[in-house]
Amino acid sequence: MNSNPIGIFDSGIGGLTVVREIRRILPNENIVYLGDTARLPYGTKSVDAIMQYSLENADFLISRGAKLIVIACYSSTSVAFDIIEKHLSVPVIGVIQPGVERAIELTKNGKIGVIGTSLTIYSGAYEKAFRRTNERCEVLGKACPLFVSLVEEGWLDHPATELIAQTYLRPFKEDNVDTILLGCTHFPLLMEVFRKIMGSVNYVDASREVGTKVAEELERLALEHGEPGGDLAIYLTDLSMNFKDIGERFLGEPMRNFSRVSLKGK
């Protein structure tokens, strides 16, 4: 029994999709969320910079009493998971491994497609995670940076979105992929377009799998919060023009308790 919060960070507010899933599965848990909106996106930054920012984010959450850290950022999980796990004494869960395990459960023909930002795909983090978990899967990665901008522009059913998805997903069709892993917080919003092009293959939304994994870890380590709680505190390193509108779309509920925080000197 532990009332300390779960600490979750992302480079921005996309990680609120992970918060939503965790709140759905674990409504009693208190949560502290940090979105590093002043330095987003991480995908275009160097590996060194992402490591440094990620460590600063994790330290902030620890200073807020986090009993477990979730890295809700794909770029950060891709390049900084190992260093954060080594640096901290609390358990750390990233967004990559839970999705990988689910994709392996679902695939029938062993052919899995992974889509993400350029950094996530080119870092090789997914390939490594798949190899470690099940050697026999054939994994095809495809960087799809335009999907992020299309979601942010709100063009979910623009004809250009379909054309772009056709180009990006063509290799998956040609290779007869039967399971697609959505390796970016923004991509679940494009599910209809994916279905139109790829039909009824399996889709894995990693945010959902992370929630399940967090519940398992808390139970295993007897760190659950048994009593009613469910506080959510949101910290952002910058408050941009429309963060609240976009944030609430990801979170699925009003953002009540948020504040700006500076990580300088931490």
Added chain:
Amino acid sequence: MNSNPIGIFDSGIGGLTVVREIRRILPNENIVYLGDTARLPYGTKSVDAIMQYSLENADFLISRGAKLIVIACYSSTSVAFDIIEKHLSVPVIGVIQPGVERAIELTKNGKIGVIGTSLTIYSGAYEKAFRRTNERCEVLGKACPLFVSLVEEGWLDHPATELIAQTYLRPFKEDNVDTILLGCTHFPLLMEVFRKIMGSVNYVDASREVGTKVAEELERLALEHGEPGGDLAIYLTDLSMNFKDIGERFLGEPMRNFSRVSLKGK
């Protein structure tokens, strides 16, 4: 006669298109360039954050002896030009005003379209600059954030690019705009697509106009470097995966003298 460098900053490496134009027009001038790649893009940040970053960038260039500052970033010029000009004792040139003056020279029917990132357009900086320069022009602004991602993805002639441009530029066609101002460092690379959709209207590439403006200012203030020089030092706050390839595309020559710099504590 003054051998001190011209200082130029941008949120990233897109501002190297401005460097290229200045080097073409003023080959003797020494140049110090700062790209704040660790904190790009500015377009999604708050006004406060952009002001703070812009001041830090300008101070860095002043510490390197800059005799004149060029703000090669549209977001930064949009929201931080006035505060930087007030803060510094050297002349400051932004990317907005020179393009506005050229567009007014070129238009016949007084209908001008401006395209840029969301922040550049919604800040109202272009409208203000047009009103100040010539009250009779009718100015139509259109935020085109997807163009940035398309250029970075290299999809200059993908069918989706044309579809997206058709959507973005439709209001200009309907309104019979005769001059289009490209208010973003990335957009000149899409000129062929614009021509295909809009035909032979006038196009103003602000980077070019900035070069002319800098030459005029240096002459007016007797700050020119008369002797052969032409050193170019490039400072970046982060060295990302492919900055050199993309940077050289914008600069139009090899990037020889570059280094990483940290602005913390400046």
